[in-house]
Amino acid sequence: MGVVVQKFGGSSVKNAERLMEAARKAIRAKSAGNQVIVVVSAQGSTTDDLIAKAAEITATPSAREMDMLLATGEQISIALTALAIQELGEKAVSFTGSQIGIVTDSTHRKARIKSIDTRRLSEALTSGHIVVVAGFQGIDEQGDISTLGRGGSDTTAVAVAAAMKQAGYEVECEIYTDVDGVYTTDPRIVPDARKADAVSYDEMLEMASMGAGVMHSRSIEFAKKYDVPLMVRNAQSDAVGTWIVPEANWMGEIPVCGAALAADEARITLEGVPDQPGVSHAVFEALAGANIAVDMIGQSIGAGGRATIGFTVINAELDRTKKVLAPIVAGLGATLNVTERVSKVSVVGAGMRTVAGVAERMFDALAAEQVNLKMITTGDIKISVLIEEDTTPAPMDATEPAATEKIKKAHEESKKAVRGRKALRAVHKAFGLDQPRKGAGLPTDAVTATGTLVRKPPAVSADATAREAAVARLDGMEDVLVSGVHLNTDMARITVFDLPDVPGTVAKVFNAVAAGSILVDTIVQNITGPGRAELSFTVPKADATKAERQVSELLREIDARCRVEGDASIAVLYVLGVGMRTHTGVARTMFGALAAKGINIEMINTSEVCVGVVIDAARGPEAVAALKAAFKV
Numbered sequence: 001m002g003v004v005v006q007k008f009g010g011s012s013v014k015n016a017e018r019l020m021e022a023a024r025k026a027i028r029a030k031s032a033g034n035q036v037i038v039v040v041s042a043q044g045s046t047t048d049d050l051i052a053k054a055a056e057i058t059a060t061p062s063a064r065e066m067d068m069l070l071a072t073g074e075q076i077s078i079a080l081t082a083l084a085i086q087e088l089g090e091k092a093v094s095f096t097g098s099q100i101g102i103v104t105d106s107t108h109r110k111a112r113i114k115s116i117d118t119r120r121l122s123e124a125l126t127s128g129h130i131v132v133v134a135g136f137q138g139i140d141e142q143g144d145i146s147t148l149g150r151g152g153s154d155t156t157a158v159a160v161a162a163a164m165k166q167a168g169y170e171v172e173c174e175i176y177t178d179v180d181g182v183y184t185t186d187p188r189i190v191p192d193a194r195k196a197d198a199v200s201y202d203e204m205l206e207m208a209s210m211g212a213g214v215m216h217s218r219s220i221e222f223a224k225k226y227d228v229p230l231m232v233r234n235a236q237s238d239a240v241g242t243w244i245v246p247e248a249n250w251m252g253e254i255p256v257c258g259a260a261l262a263a264d265e266a267r268i269t270l271e272g273v274p275d276q277p278g279v280s281h282a283v284f285e286a287l288a289g290a291n292i293a294v295d296m297i298g299q300s301i302g303a304g305g306r307a308t309i310g311f312t313v314i315n316a317e318l319d320r321t322k323k324v325l326a327p328i329v330a331g332l333g334a335t336l337n338v339t340e341r342v343s344k345v346s347v348v349g350a351g352m353r354t355v356a357g358v359a360e361r362m363f364d365a366l367a368a369e370q371v372n373l374k375m376i377t378t379g380d381i382k383i384s385v386l387i388e389e390d391t392t393p394a395p396m397d398a399t400e401p402a403a404t405e406k407i408k409k410a411h412e413e414s415k416k417a418v419r420g421r422k423a424l425r426a427v428h429k430a431f432g433l434d435q436p437r438k439g440a441g442l443p444t445d446a447v448t449a450t451g452t453l454v455r456k457p458p459a460v461s462a463d464a465t466a467r468e469a470a471v472a473r474l475d476g477m478e479d480v481l482v483s484g485v486h487l488n489t490d491m492a493r494i495t496v497f498d499l500p501d502v503p504g505t506v507a508k509v510f511n512a513v514a515a516g517s518i519l520v521d522t523i524v525q526n527i528t529g530p531g532r533a534e535l536s537f538t539v540p541k542a543d544a545t546k547a548e549r550q551v552s553e554l555l556r557e558i559d560a561r562c563r564v565e566g567d568a569s570i571a572v573l574y575v576l577g578v579g580m581r582t583h584t585g586v587a588r589t590m591f592g593a594l595a596a597k598g599i600n601i602e603m604i605n606t607s608e609v610c611v612g613v614v615i616d617a618a619r620g621p622e623a624v625a626a627l628k629a630a631f632k633v
């Protein structure tokens with residue numbers, strides 16, 4: 001008998017009527033012959049309301065007490081859900097996180113799951129109950145209640161499914177929410193966003209971690225690590241939702257499957273840092289030590305022995321970031337600048353690995369909208385750009401009473417991610433994401449005529465096998481997984497210095513490169529000084545001379561100060577795994593191991609499944625050995 005884990009989000013249990021609907025869905029799954037575990041979130045806006053209650057008392061609440069408070073939201077939901085199921089005539093029993101041994105670390109408010117004891121779950125299922133589990137919460141080794149971070153009930157659901165799978169059950173997981181599935185982007189921002197029939201674990205992991213709020217990205221780490229198939233679907237209908245599954249062949253044909261906006265980040269630039277090995281390490285080690293996750297990292301090659309490091313952190317971590325970095329920045333003789341209101345727009349797609357011209361298409365669309373790109377970074381299957389929001393609020397003229405409300409509204413509106421939203425819409429359209437395609441309205445080799453995905457066994461690749469072995473070695477279920485280290489010596493680096501910091505220049509550069517049908521891989525652009533940016537990218541060695549020539553011809557037209565430099569003596573060093581960006585320790589270990597060998601990092605690209613750095617090819621083998629030792633792979 002299979003186990004179905006059904007997760008219902010806040011809006012899907014917000015009142016008695018919705019609770020009864022959820023209960024009916026659970027009973028239906030049981031009647032179909034499954035054992036059923038239901039994971040629920042707090043009702044409606046309960047978690048926000050609890051946070052507001054604490055804010056009435058203190059601006060600096062202790063994390064432990066906040067967890068004690070916030071966990072109550074889910075405790076209400078589990079009891080009500082169990083009552084609803086019982087009312088409909090089925091046996092049900094509810095459990096808090098601590099009752100079923102969801103053991104976490106002690107990082108209150110963003111605790112990570114270490115283990116789940118499935119014994120009590122199994123007993124309750126065997127005795128014929130539908131088991132209702134509180135999402136978002138666990139208990140640490142001292143016996144204190146912990147929570148997993150906002151949106152964490154998704155993670156509870158998939159983690160419980162993974163634990164049941166480890167215990168030998170056949171498992172499926174359904175995530176019920178207020179939309180029909182995973183859309184090409186947030187349908188609240190782009191109404192013509194299209195529902196996907198299926199996306200891969202990696203694509204969903206990137207989309208979620210780039211801002212697609214439909215799934216908690218940590219839940220997809222569990223899904224990928226433990227190979228738990230998921231379906232995201234609507235709690236108020238029976239419509240087939242979106243499957244999140246291992247990558248199928250057809251997915252590799254789709255260069256971009258989704259776009260996302262994150263508007264809660266701040267950009268930090270460290271200007272005038274010495275261009276020496278170990279400097280990035282010092283910076284990112286300090287941040288990792290404080291458990292601050294760094295998002296986009298753009299490091300310039302630098303000139304005159306000084307370089308610029310740019311990166312983003314979520315706004316909530318900005319003050320801590322400044323505090324942590326102050327002594328380091330002073331020690332390096334650098335300056336720290338902050339831009340608080342930035343928006344990050346990203347595109348994601350498995351096909352990006354092999355389809356040329358994706359970056360060019362994205363930058364063209366943004367140039368056409370006159371969007372200026374303050375930073376560009378790439379990962380294995382994503383490209384992100386950072387856009388400065390307009391910080392000049394709409395004028396307030398209090399002498400015009402009739403207009404006051406309207407002006408106030410405009411003032412409020414101006415604080416939102418206006419430019420980011422505009423950029424998201426432009427990019428969504430440029431990739432035709434509003435149109436039917438394979439996997440989003442058109443059949444694929446893995447989707448039957450009725451739209452149901454026929455699950456294929458995951459491709460047994462070297463990476464999948466290495467991953468399985470690495471999962472077996474983990475201490476805690478949610479520990480970062482590093483499964484391999486690879487060196488690619490087929491690429492060359494092209495760097496453009498002193499590019500004018502105005503809309504459209506980057507698009508011109510990539511148009512010039514694309515004219516030669518050259519596949520561009522890692523891209524990093526960063527502002528290096530007043531009005532100037534530095535852009536680096538990698539291309540196959542065989543195309544490097546052509547790319548450099550084409551760019552240098554273009555630069556003559558742009559500005560006499562720009563110059564291009566090609567370097568074919570680089571190598572790209574990759575560390576593969578799951579959860580690489582959100583687990584702060586990965587970059588620390590990686591940069592630390594390279595710094596210890598005196599190996600300089602020229603470019604960095606990060607994603608949830610891969611961190612890549614560009615280094616001197618001559619140091620390649622030594623760097624691989626150092627990283628294999630550091631990550632024990």
Ligand code: ADP
Nearest residue numbers: 009010011177181182183185186188212213214
């Ligand atoms: P729940 O309470 O069920 O966990 P959430 O609010 O966390 O629901 O997630 C659902 C919401 O995510 C949707 O209402 C939608 O506005 C938003 N969202 C953001 N990006 C996407 C996307 N790519 N696809 C679908 N929904 C998205």
Ligand code: ASP
Nearest residue numbers: 041047136150151152153
């Ligand atoms: N109730 C928690 C929150 O609002 C967890 C969740 O809904 O997933 O963040």
Ligand code: MG
Nearest residue numbers: 009151213214
């Ligand atoms: Mg959610």
